[in-house]
Amino acid sequence: MSRLRNNKLFVLGIILVSMVVGLCAVSFFYLPHDPNVMNTKERLLSPSVEYLLGTDQFGRDILSRIMVSSRYALFIGLVSVSIGAAIGLFIGAIAATSKGIIQGLLMRMIDGLMAFPGILLAMMLVAVLGEGLWNAVLAIGIFMIPVFARLSYSLVLDQKDELYIKAAQSYGTSRTRIIFKHLLPTIMPRIITQFSASIGNAILIESSLSFLGLGVQPPDASWGLMLSESRQYTLTYPFLSVPPGIILVITVLGFNLIGDAVNDSMVKRRAAA
Amino acid sequence: MKNKWIHLEDLRVSDAYGRDIIRQASMELFENEFVGIVGESGSGKTMTVKAILDLLPEELNMTCSKNEVLGQNLLKLSGKERKRLIGSGIGFVPQNTIAFLHPLIKIKHQIGEAFITHGMGNKKLAKEKAIHLLEKVGIREPKRVLNSYPIQLSGGMKQRVNIAMALMTDPKVIVADEPTTALDTVIQKQVLELLKEVHDKDGVSILFISHDLKIVKQFCHRVYVMYKGNVVEAGKTKEIFQHPKHTYTKELISLLPTLSKDKHMAETV
Amino acid sequence: MLNFIIQRLLSGIGVLFFISIITFVVLMWIPGNPALLSLGTDATPEKVEALKESMGLHVPWYEQYINWLIGFLSGDWGTSYVFGEEILILITQRLPVTLSLAALSLTIAIPFAVMFGVISALYQNKWIDYMARSLMQLGDAVPQFWLALLFLVFFAAGYGWFPVAGFTPMEEGFWVSVHSILLPSIVLAIGQVGPLIRIIRSSMLSSLEQDYMLMTRVNGLSRTRAIGKYALRGAIIAPLTIVGMQLAGILGGAVLVESIFALPGIGRLLLMAVEQRDLILLQGVVFFITSAVVIVNIITDILYRLVNPMIRFGGNHE
Secondary structure, X not given: OHHHHHOHHHHHHHHHHHHHHHHHHHHHHOOOOOXXXXXHXXXXXXXXXOOOOOEOOOOOEHHHHHHHHHHHHHHHHHHHHHHHHHHHHHHXXXXXXXXXXXXXXXXXXXXXXHOOOHHHHHHHXXXXXXXXXXXXXXXXXXXXXXXXXXXXXXXXXXXXXOHHHHHHHHOOOOHHHHHHHHXXXXXXXXXXXXXXXXXXXXXXXXXXXXXXXXXXXXXXXXXXXXXXXXXXXXXXXXHHHHHHHHHHHXXXXXXXXXXXXXXXXXXXXXXXX | OOOEEEEEEEEEEEOOOOOEEEEEEEEEEEOOOEEEEEOOOOOOHHHHHHHHOOOOOOOOEEEOOEEEEOOEEHHHOOHHHHHHHHHHHEEEEOOOOOOOOOOOOOHHHHOOHHHHHOOOOOHHHHHHHHHHHHHHOOOOOHXXXXXXXXXXXXXXXXXXXXXXXXXXXXXXXXXXXXXXXXXXXXXXXHHHHHHHHHHHHHOOEEXXXXXXXXXXXXXXXXXXXXXXXXXXXXXXXXXXXXXXOOHHHHHHHHXXXXXXXXXXHHHHO | OHHHHHHHHHHHHHHHHHHHHHHHHHHHHOOOOHHHHHHOOOOOHHHHHHHHHHHOOOOOHHHHHHHHHHHXXXXXXXXXXXXXXXXXXXXXXXXXXXXHHHHHHHHHHHHHHHHHHXXXXXXXXXXXXXXXXXXXXXXXXXXXXXXXXXXXXXXXXXXXXXXXXXXXXXXXXXXXXXXXXXXHHHHHHHHHHHHHHHHHHHHHHHHHOOHHHHHHHHOOOOHHHHXXXXXXXXXXXXOHHHHHHHHHHXXXXXXXXXXXXXXXOHHHHHHHHHHOOOHHXXXXXXXXXXXXXXXXXXXXXXXXXXHOHHHHOHHHOX
C-alpha cells in the first residue's frame, strides 16, 4: 500500500473519485435548487452566482442536476459491476473446476458474450426489457460477466493444482467448500482490481445508454441524458454540453487511474515474489 | 612481446542504488591465447565481459582505471569509434539458451550485419563469406540455413551459426559467454572443438566464460576465478589446479571428479 | 498450421452458434411475446395473433430457432417490421457507410498509435512518454458521444470545416466521401488509439529488452538501424492480433457516432431497431455485427500465425 500512496496517478485517481463521491454525498443534504423544477423564465442562463453552472432549456439548475446525476452514475457503476463480478466469478470458477463438455460449453458461452461489442449487448437487453434505470443496471451487469468469468477462470486454473488445493481434496473436502474456503480468498485481490477498473467502464456505458435514451429516463437526471437533451441547443448555446461531459470524464478517469495503479502494483508485487 | 588484446584494470560496477555488482576485477588477454573465466552464476563473469565490450545497461555505474581493447583506450574513444572497434574487432558467441538471433528475421539478413555495417563489403560479399564460414563451422547446407528462421534450427546448429556470425569480421578476439549451456554433451563437445579449431588455425584469441571447471581445465591456457564480484585468483590453468590459493577455488576443484582420465586430459592440453 | 486453422474455424463456429442462441433466446424467448412488444400498447389480440403467425411464433421455440437458423443460413433474414423491407437488404444498403467509417478510423488510428507507442517506449519515463500515457488515459475516459458532440459543435457547425450531417457515397468522388465521414472517423479513431498505443508500447518495451538487441550492440550497429530493423520487427507483430478486437470497439462506437452525425449506417439501423422494438431487425443486425467481429478475429489470428515464423515453424524446434 505504501508504494500505492507514492504513485501520483493513484493519488490523482483518489482525488477525482473523492470529488465525485463528495458531490454525491452533499446532494443528499443540500442542493442549490430543485433539480426537476422547471422555470421557463430562466431558460438557458449563463453561469452566475445564483446558478453556478447556468440553467438548461427548461430553466433547471445544471449544478443541481449534475449533483443528483452522480447518485445514478455511482449507483449504476457499483451495482452493475457487482452483478457482473458475482455471476462472472461463479461461472469462471465452475468452468475451471469442471472438465470436458461443461468447461467447453461455459467457455464458448463466455467467448460468445465477449464478441458483443461494448454497448451492443446492453442495447439488445434494453430493447427487450424496456428502458429505465434497473434494466440498464441489469444490462450493464450482464455485459460485465465475461471479463470476470475469463479472469476468475484463469486465476482458478492457476490455483487449482497448487498443493493446498490438492491437500484439501485429498481430505475429501467438497468442491463448494474448496471454492469458498480456499480459492476465493486467494484470487480476491485480482478480482477487486478488475472491479475498480470496470466501474469506469460501466459508468461510460450507462451514460451512453442514457444518451441514446435507453437508460435513465426524464425527468430524472443523468449525465448522459443531460448531454442528449443538450443536443438540440448545442448550436445556439454550446455551453450546455460542457459541464456534464467534464464531470463524466473526471469520474471515469478517476476510477480508471485507481484501477490501473492497483493493477500495476499487483503486477510488481507478483514479479518481486 | 605479444600483443595485448584486452587489458582491464580495477573494474568496479554498481547498480543504481549504489550496491556493488563487481568490486574488483582486472583482466588481460594476449594474442593467440585461450583464457577462461570461471565462477558460479552471479559472480560477475558476464558483467565483467559486458563492461569490456561496452554493453552494460545505462543505469549501472562503472569505473575502471584502464580498459584497452585491441590496443586502443576505450575510455578515450567516442561512442561511434567504440562501436566500430568492437563491432569489427571482436566476435561474440552468446549462450545458446536465449534468443540472440532475432526470431523473426532470416539468418541471411542478420549474419552479415557487422560485416556490412563496418564497410567490409556489400551484401553479396557478405553472403559469400557467410556461406564459406558456415561450411567451415560444419554446416552442410549453408544456403538452406541462410534462408531459415532461427526457430527452424536445432540448438547445435544455432550455436554454429553464432560462431560463424562472430567470425564474419575476421576478429582478433572471440568472447564466448557460456556457449555450451543447454546443449547435450555430444554437441557441447563439437562446439568446443570448433572454438579450439578457430583458435588454433586462425590464431583468434578466446575469452571463454564458463561455470564448468572441467571444460576450462581442458581448453584454457590461463584462468580467472571470480567469486562474489571479485577476481579472487588468476594464473596458468595448470598451476591453479595444482596449487589453488583461494578457499573458493579449492572448494571448486575438490568438487571435480579426480579420475586419472581427467588428469591425463589436462596434461595433454 | 492446417490443424490450427481447422481448430480455430471450429471454435469460431462454436462461438457463432452460441451467439445465435443468445440473441435468439434473449430476443425471442425471454420476453415471451415479441409480437406484443413490436406492436406496443395499442395492440388488439387479433393484430397480435396475425403478427405472431407472420413472424413464425406459433410453433415451439426450438422449432422457431431451427427455422430461423435455416432461414438465416440460406440468406432469408426475415422482414423488418418497421421498414417493411428485407433485413439483408437493409443491412447491405447501410454497410458501406459503417465500413468506410471503420476503415478510415483505423487508417487514422494505426499510424498514430504506432508512432506514439514506439516513441513512448524508446523514451520510457521521459516527458514524452508521460505525455503519451496521459493522452491514453484521457482518451479512455472521454466518452465518444461527448467528443462527437463537441466536434460537431466546433468543427462542423462552428467553423464549418465539415458537413454537420450525412454521408456522401464513394460514387460521388473519393475525397468528398472521405471528407463527409472524416470528423466521425476521427472521433472513433481517438477511442481506438488508447488501447493500441498501450499494446504497441509494451510490446516495443519487451522487444528492446531482448537479447537480439544486445547482439546489435556487439555488432556495432547504429541505434537507428538496431531499432528500425530489429526492435520494431519484434514489436509490431503482437499488436496485429488486437486489430480484430478493435473492430468490436469501432462497431460499438459507430452506434453513437452515426446517431450524432446522422450517418445512415449499421449503427443507426441498430438504434432504430431498438427504439422501434423491431426485434427481428435487431436480431439480424446484432447477429451480423457479432459474426463480423468473430470472423475478423479468426482471420487476424490466422494471419498472425502466418506472418510469425516462430509459430509457423514451431514444430521443427529441436
